[in-house]
Amino acid sequence: MVETKLDVSLDLAYRLLHPRNTVLVTCAGSNGKPNIITLAWSMPVSRDPPIVAISIAPKRYSHKLIEETKEFVINIPTISILRQTFYCGKTSGRDVDKFKESGLTPAPAKKVKVPIIRECVAHLECKLLNQFEIGDHTLFVGEVIAAYANNGIFDKVFDVAKAKLVYHMGGNKFVTLQDEIMEV
Numbered sequence: 001m002v003e004t005k006l007d008v009s010l011d012l013a014y015r016l017l018h019p020r021n022t023v024l025v026t027c028a029g030s031n032g033k034p035n036i037i038t039l040a041w042s043m044p045v046s047r048d049p050p051i052v053a054i055s056i057a058p059k060r061y062s063h064k065l066i067e068e069t070k071e072f073v074i075n076i077p078t079i080s081i082l083r084q085t086f087y088c089g090k091t092s093g094r095d096v097d098k099f100k101e102s103g104l105t106p107a108p109a110k111k112v113k114v115p116i117i118r119e120c121v122a123h124l125e126c127k128l129l130n131q132f133e134i135g136d137h138t139l140f141v142g143e144v145i146a147a148y149a150n151n152g153i154f155d156k157v158f159d160v161a162k163a164k165l166v167y168h169m170g171g172n173k174f175v176t177l178q179d180e181i182m183e184v
């Protein structure tokens with residue numbers, strides 16, 4: 001039997017690429033005050049050297065901060081901080097101190113001035129290499145200069161039974177992965 005294919009409106013086409021691993025990016029302006037932005041649009045783009053890309057709309061406060069200091073950290077949350085993850089994607093650092101209001105804890109990074117988020121389970125410290133305006137977003141491309149994960153949850157791959165990563169479906173809907181891993 002041939003499946004019927006129903007059109008998806010083009011403004012929702014991106015959601016066919018969800019659910020997406022959701023991250024909390026920390027950044028800071030030249031005044032040093034840190035901020036957190038929730039992002040579903042991040043990806044690795046080079047293995048050696050290790051380079052990643054994140055897509056941020058110019059109207060976000062974090063966009064200005066990353067342009068100022070050219071550093072950011074990608075922090076990986078789990079569902080234990082889902083509420084805080086959503087909060088950081090619904091409020092702006094222009095109006096609130098997200099560390100203070102969410103209860104997430106800043107901790108020193110290893111190689112950049114921007115803090116990491118202690119409650120996250122893994123961290124990629126990045127130096128901005130380049131940025132590209134693409135449609136209504138800016139693609140920030142960063143070299144990973146330090147990467148680390150909590151003891152016991154990552155051995156070449158995540159132990160997804162222990163690290164319940166956050167995947168964004170769209171709107172306020174999230175999913176996480178089943179414990180079982182299929183090996184091929």
Ligand SMILES: Cc1cc2nc3c(=O)[nH]c(=O)nc-3n(C[C@H](O)[C@H](O)[C@H](O)COP(=O)(O)O)c2cc1C
Pocket residue numbers: 022035036037038039040041042055056057059060061062063085086088089090091092093094137168
């Ligand atoms: C789950 C989730 C994923 C998001 N993904 C992105 C994204 O990939 N790019 C983006 O520009 N904004 C994204 N947002 C929206 C920003 O996180 C949101 O506008 C935030 O309030 C901006 O904060 P800021 O003004 O402090 O930078 C997302 C929001 C949520 C809740």
